[in-house]
Amino acid sequence: MQQKSIMKIPGLKEVNVTKIEEREDMVAIHVEVPRKPHECPACQTMTTRVHDYRIQKIQHLKWFERKVALFYRKRRYACPCGKKFAETVSFVKKYQRQTIEWNQALGMRVIEGKNFTDTAKQFHTSPTTVMRRFDHLSASLVKEVDQLPPVIAIDEYKADT
Numbered sequence: 001m002q003q004k005s006i007m008k009i010p011g012l013k014e015v016n017v018t019k020i021e022e023r024e025d026m027v028a029i030h031v032e033v034p035r036k037p038h039e040c041p042a043c044q045t046m047t048t049r050v051h052d053y054r055i056q057k058i059q060h061l062k063w064f065e066r067k068v069a070l071f072y073r074k075r076r077y078a079c080p081c082g083k084k085f086a087e088t089v090s091f092v093k094k095y096q097r098q099t100i101e102w103n104q105a106l107g108m109r110v111i112e113g114k115n116f117t118d119t120a121k122q123f124h125t126s127p128t129t130v131m132r133r134f135d136h137l138s139a140s141l142v143k144e145v146d147q148l149p150p151v152i153a154i155d156e157y158k159a160d161t
């Protein structure tokens, strides 16, 4: 607890960085969040009792053209009722392998990018992931504005890939 870095990384406001390693082609950032009372999803009791930890690898935005992976020491709590559940954090959504910040950046880039393949390369991910992100975004755009331009954009992308 005493020797933790207080360094704050954009998009990762609440995390404590415990270690940063430069590996050959990537940067590994080890992070965790402070322990705090969590409400049990089963019985709504507040608990701070830790059950265990698991390391979860999460992709984050590149630093100076290097890939960045978070090694997040994810805490699980144990409620007296027997329920075990993971802590909630603001930088990654449940079941996601990339940070929210990463998804937002990809969302911006996919609109401007040349094509899915190029954008995928930029973000070290698969064209399928990029396409899914794009579909998701254009679906919400269509819902919001309900007019033609986003649909035209989709056709252009399809022609490209």
Ligand SMILES: [Zn+2]
Pocket (backbone or CB within 6 Å): 040, 041, 042, 043, 044, 045, 079, 080, 081, 082, 083
């Ligand atoms: Zn409970």
